[in-house]
Amino acid sequence: ILNVEQSPQSLHVQEGDSTNFTCSFPSSNFYALHWYRWETAKSPEALFVMTLNGDEKKKGRISATLNTKEGYSYLYIKGSQPEDSATYLCAPYNNNDMRFGAGTRLTVKP
Amino acid sequence: KAGVTQTPRYLIKTRGQQVTLSCSPISGHRSVSWYQQTPGQGLQFLFEYFSETQRNKGNFPGRFSGRQFSNSRSEMNVSTLELGDSALYLCASSWLTSGLTDTQYFGPGTRLTVL
Numbered sequence: 647i648l649n650v651e652q653s654p655q656s657l658h659v660q661e662g663d664s665t666n667f668t669c670s671f672p673s674s675n676f677y678a679l680h681w682y683r684w685e686t687a688k689s690p691e692a693l694f695v696m697t698l699n700g701d702e703k704k705k706g707r708i709s710a711t712l713n714t715k716e717g718y719s720y721l722y723i724k725g726s727q728p729e730d731s732a733t734y735l736c737a738p739y740n741n742n743d744m745r746f747g748a749g750t751r752l753t754v755k756p
Numbered sequence: 757k758a759g760v761t762q763t764p765r766y767l768i769k770t771r772g773q774q775v776t777l778s779c780s781p782i783s784g785h786r787s788v789s790w791y792q793q794t795p796g797q798g799l800q801f802l803f804e805y806f807s808e809t810q811r812n813k814g815n816f817p818g819r820f821s822g823r824q825f826s827n828s829r830s831e832m833n834v835s836t837l838e839l840g841d842s843a844l845y846l847c848a849s850s851w852l853t854s855g856l857t858d859t860q861y862f863g864p865g866t867r868l869t870v871l
Binding site: 691737739742747748 | 858
């Protein structure tokens, strides 16, 4: 069983705030970790795929880090905007199995 | 370039029936993965296909099956439908041999309702 935990479950921030979320997962037989952004009534959008311990990736104001030895990843959003409001999902791929976390629901207030 | 397409978009079936969903990947993509999203269980991985072969499979009963054709289009079949199979079924495509280590591009999904 692959336990994937995301925290917090939900987050309300003001426009301009920076924020971060956590994804924790079993570290054994790790292959890759995916981060997705899922807006209501849309399809999940891939943000990052990370495979190496110590990986850091950046896409505009969003960045992510990966620690495969201890089994966690952080997603950072700098200067949140209302259009960042979405659910952010992580999904590690271990042991030929891919599991999704329950997500962090971010609401950015203007 | 056209995105991932799924048909049909909405479907209503009754318990005991079977259903087939279709997914056409982005042109050139050879890996297709299927996912189920329900309010209770969240998003769950069903299976992944590459070059007409199932490469990975999630923890779902044998009623859930799939296949991939030589043009990379994929179908998913659910037999003997149960009420709990009501869900949004998403497919995603990617370039690499193992789509699960590559960026995945999702389709709009098929909303299945089982009555």
